Amino acid sequence: MNRDELLNTIVLLETQMNTLNKDFERLKKMTVELVEENVALTIERDHLQRVIQTQTKEEKKMKPLQSKENLAMLYREGFHICAGELFGKHREGSDCMFCLNILDNK
Numbered sequence: 612m613n614r615d616e617l618l619n620t621i622v623l624l625e626t627q628m629n630t631l632n633k634d635f636e637r638l639k640k641m642t643v644e645l646v647e648e649n650v651a652l653t654i655e656r657d658h659l660q661r662v663i664q665t666q667t668k669e670e671k672k673m674k675p676l677q678s679k680e681n682l683a684m685l686y687r688e689g690f691h692i693c694a695g696e697l698f699g700k701h702r703e704g705s706d707c708m709f710c711l712n713i714l715d716n717k
């Protein structure tokens with residue numbers, strides 16, 4: 612290898628190192644942006660999950676009100692409408708304080 616060749620090789624290597632350095636900086640910037648976006652999306656997802664959970668809870672709260680007539684009808688037909696194991700079981704002719712309490716509250 613003569614001196615000219617050696618110098619040319621050094622210059623070429625320097626150019627390649629500069630290119631590599633620029634690529635690395637660009638990649639680092641992209642990684643930071645992706646991590647930031649990931650954090651933002653995680654926060655947004657958690658927020659949406661909370662919104663959905665709140666809506667589901669509200670729908671569950673609404674339903675018993677809407678089905679008040681159905682519960683009253685079931686009770687008139689002789690069935691328990693009180694929460695727990697008795698729900699849907701036949702009252703066998705006797706009134707149930709828990710059932711009546713539910714109907715009074717609605």
Ligand SMILES: [Zn+2]
Nearest residue numbers: 691693707710
């Ligand atoms: Zn009952």
